[in-house]
Amino acid sequence: MTQDPETYSALGEVGAFQERRTLWTRIKLDLKKSPMTARFGMSVILIYAIVAIFAPLLAPYGEAEVFPVPYAPWSSEFIFGTDQIGRDIFSRMIYGARNTVGIAVATTLLAFLIGGGLGLAAAINRSWLDQFLSRTVDVLMAIPSLIFALVLLSVFGSTVINLIIIIAVLDSTRVFRLTRAVAINVVVMDYVEAARLRGEGIGWIMRREILPNIMPPLVAEFGLRFCFVFLAIAALSFLGVGIQPPTADWGSMVRENASLIQFAQYDLKAGLTPLLPASAIALLTVAVNFVVDWFLHKTSGIRDE
């Protein structure tokens, strides 16, 4: 069945109204209506992005540049002092944004690409492919992921690329399950069936019919998954694998200075040092999830008040 552009289409008529507002104006409208928390979240994400992209320009010193004085106090020269071997903590925080956030974004996106794609395919196919993928995922999920990651990193070597791929693959199992679970309910809907009868390709159906309808739970999951990647990296660095020095990442920076926290009662500033990278992670997590909450609220269709 082919569509004749000359015939009347409801989509065309409705679409005509929508087209009058450009994408940009619609975004502006949405932003204007957004709650405080979402605005806060978006500004934090924007700032992090800027810091991450322009890290070498913003950082006063190099990532691995060593100065003679370790544990220098907070001063105008070293804003947050220097770390245990005399590197500027402020600069490492800035580079940490680039490395940590970069790795977390790449890993989460990859995980959603693999897990989401396969999950959709499984939901649409519902036969041997579904069986095969679901059983594989069952097996992978039954293996403790931290220890499995530890073994795989030891086998393949602890490089950044391997780290991203391994965590992404292990994480994608969770995404797969979620995607498949919500997509199965959507796949049986009449509009999907209609599109199929219309003769639309499987890719088109996935993109245009199913994906928009399963977005909300996936986005909610994204918000948390993103944060779990930081934690996975930090846990791996606790066990001695993970990002190789001297690359600055927040998880390892917390790890390196964590022992100082126990002395907070004797020296407050020293105790605060490990809180800096930890708060950087926390702030980003809260910000991302505020935006996610707003998105969920918008798409949930609840009309409160």
Add this chain to the structure above:
Amino acid sequence: MTDKFVKQQQSLLMRGLIDRRQFMTSALAAGVAVPAALGLATQAFAATPKKGGMMRFGMGHGSTTDTLDPATYENAWSSIVGYTFSNHLTEVGPNGQLRPELAESYEASADAATWRFKIRSGVEFHNGKTLTPQDVVDSFNHHRGEDSTSAAKGLLTAVNEISIDGDTVVFALADGNADFPFIVSDYHFSIRPSNGDGTMDWGSGIGTGAFVIDSFEPGVAAKFTKFPNYWKEGAGHADSIEILSLIDVTARQNAAMNGDVDIIDRVDPKTVNLMERVPNLNVQENTGTLHYTFPMRLDVAPFDNYDLRMALKYAVKRQELVDKILLGHGALGNDHPISTANPYHNGDLPQREFDADKAAFHYKKSGHSGAIQLSAADAAFAGAVDAAQLIANSAAEAGINVEVVREPSDGYWSNVWNKKGWCACYWGGRPTEDWMFSAAYTNDTEWNDTAWKGTDSSARFNELVQAARKELDTSKRREQYYEAQALVNDDGGALVPMFANYISAVNKRIGQPEEMAANWDLDGAKAAERWWVEG
């Protein structure tokens, strides 16, 4: 200087030669603050052991694969457990002098090649059995023989025969060894009951020590209660002992600060200053023979190249490492393992320092190119990964590309150390030159972590060590050891940038004798039987 003076005053006070006020006056004159001086006075009076109580250790070592087999002992947790429930033929006393333990006395033949140890009578094992010379023989044979995989096998290769002569055990050595009685005090040579078939019973955990094992859970804890029939006078004061394995340095320090354990070893130098402010703890430093090394293995390319080794030795800023990794709690190393605490430390050897030009010169001569990997994990010593990064940093100044590889802490000693070409390591030093060299540098030891074999210098080194071993003339011996140190410093694979103080933290409720052994951390690892609980 101050310390020595105060110590002297403390001992005068103890012996009643001065009164408390006099002591206080002199301590204050020496610059000790009032509360501290009061503390010192109490400490001096407290030096009479009290009976009873529980003493808990938190050690920065231990793994679930540890066993009671002394042949496999490789860490401080195992060795302190061993010293707590078993004895050895000899022991290093608090003053650093060797004294007999399960041997009542010992004597050597004129050429130092035959050693006779008279075994103490009436010593009882925890199972009620009486110690016999046969137990001693079987305990030593456990480490010998072709099939033996004992870590201490190398120390006994010179032993030809062990025989029994009445109540005496006779060791016949292939060659003279003036230090042999020192060697039998090693923590591997724990004396256990014989099985009666020429083998030693290590699995039951029965010894002759001050404390009986109640439970032994590798990687977690070992618990002990006092052995009522312990033969040694004035030792083993507490009622019970717990030795915990607390690998995580933060957890270990927290446990000590919160009073969950009484004694911890391996305090992180970077938090020593903060630790000293904790009111219930005494932080103790012990300048001994502990040194941090970066062994380069000669059997792994490119470290088989003399110039490359030399280039790396010149590419290390030793003072920076002492300042930043030890925060000053230590001394410079000179690429050989002999400390100033050893009798024959070679002070004439010029201190090797960072020299970018020389490093670059040797590096160019070696013809090597590309990155050189340096493996490190904080399991080696606190700050090992940081130290490796500092080395990479200074090497870069000389145009050498060092790539730091952070290895997993678990299994570091079995998978990285003594395996990878270049890694971080530590050595709790040995009291004698011969022992240190034969533990890690001669060609017959299994712990030769630099694989320094086959070069002309190493051949000469092995000759020297063997000659010095039976040399009774001290000035000749000195010459031999001086040359041996120079050889390690020049051709050896060991990069020894620093000697670290042993830093431990002890709760103030624990009483300690005035004089303590320095051969190992925690009173020669014998704190369990030498220290006591005040209250």
Add this chain to the structure above:
Amino acid sequence: MHAVFRTVLERLGLGLATLFIVSIIIFSAIEMLPGDFGEAVLGQAATKETVAAFRRELGLDEPAYMRYAQWIGNVVQGDLGTSFSGRNASGIDRSRPVVDLIAPRLWNTLFLASMTAIIAVPIALALGITSALYRNSIYDRTVNTATLTTISFPEFFVAYILILLLASLWPVFPSLANVDAATPLAERMFKAALPAMTLTLVIVAHMMRMTRAAIINLLASPYIQMARLSGASQTEVIIKHALPNAWAPIATVITFNLAYLVVGVVVVEVVFVYPGVGQLMVDAVTSRDIPVVQGCALIFAMTYILLNLTADIIGIITNPRLLHPK
């Protein structure tokens, strides 16, 4: 009830297959790691002959598939084998059976997991329901921010902060959780308090957010609108109408977190020196002690499969359409 019964049977069958494949994957992964147990234990001190002797003794000289076949053969008969460590090349075998090694630690792990679950699950449900009830209020935002902050701190850091607060500054709990088989229950709970609190902070956020999301998701559905129009109060709507239908997703996320409590707490075990299975498995992996690694992996996989099954059964029981199929 036959729907439940059939699901259980089907899942148990699939579970066995999963266990089998997991054991193959773990076995091959350990095989791929450099070095074997002989080398790991003897270290560089080992000569070629001693390593060879060790391998002969442990059967490591046989091809991998043979060793696997042997192992699985024994497992089918209920024998998990003995640990490599403690076997000595000098001839005396003092190794411990894998079951003896794992059992006490598994008991510790399960104890900590249940203690955490008893604290965390009610808190998460209460927070989730109330924040759905008062969504977008200050209360909701505070709960969200607080829980998000706690999960974004690495576990060991949460542990250190709790130790600082509750063991150093206000010494209420001990900072070490070194329990053993002889520890009486009350003392055991006291010692495990800080680890349990750490884990609670780590898992509450996930469960709470999913509870909240599942309930809010239902609030848009027509039958809830209907209930609202018929005059039911907000609380009534959520407790009586939304919650019963939200059990399936909530149960899924709860069981997921319970599984995490059993298999994923190695970091907390290290910090508090709690003798659980996680630490044992990490140690066994690094020493290439394959029988112990395999034993742990099987137990972990089994836990996961059983918990998953429970979640599915809850999903079926709470959904009449699934409970009474057409």
